Amino acid sequence: GAVVSQHPSRVICKSGTSVKIECRSLDFQATTMFWYRQFPKKSLMLMATSNEGSKATYEQGVEKDKFLINHASLTLSTLTVTSAHPEDSSFYICSASTGPANTEAFFGQGTRLTVV
């Protein structure tokens, strides 16, 4: 299957600082990338959908000013958690779609964010 690389795999930051997470599709062009958040023993919660060159579409209840998403190229999307607080601590996962149908979404390995 296609490879999606997510970096960093884990990060610890101080409360009030910003953290950037990168998601790269290594061997295909991803027209659409998705960002999820996963709490322990909970389902993946879709945060936003990003299409290359356009603004991300955020799910209801997700603060767009807090979770900044940029999809500057067909192989790279970034999620920036701004002014992070301890309640933002979570597992963040990106996925990339090889086409509009998204019947095969390839996931990154996830980023464990801890805000202290």
Add this chain to the structure above:
Amino acid sequence: QKEVEQDPGPLSVPEGAIVSLNCTYSNSAFQYFMWYRQYSRKGPELLMYTYSSGNKEDGRFTAQVDKSSKYISLFIRDSQPSDSATYLCAIFTGGGNKLTFGTGTQLKVEL
């Protein structure tokens, strides 16, 4: 009612057992049905997907969909300790581009 319901487990079985994992869904518009495997602290990995009622087999894995009952299953034959992971069902409506996940079932296959 959640769109996708899945028993979180944990489910513990002996090596070699047949495992049955299940999900129910509420929206009859759902068209594609996926199963993902997620190891601890890793991203999900797609195992199988299907879009019609019936069975689809891939090695030791069989995905089953019953649209009339809105019920999907994943069977694992000859389970191995390496199958120990969380299994998530996900359902996708072809008209949009959004996957709706179940909570995942934690499976442990013991020696």
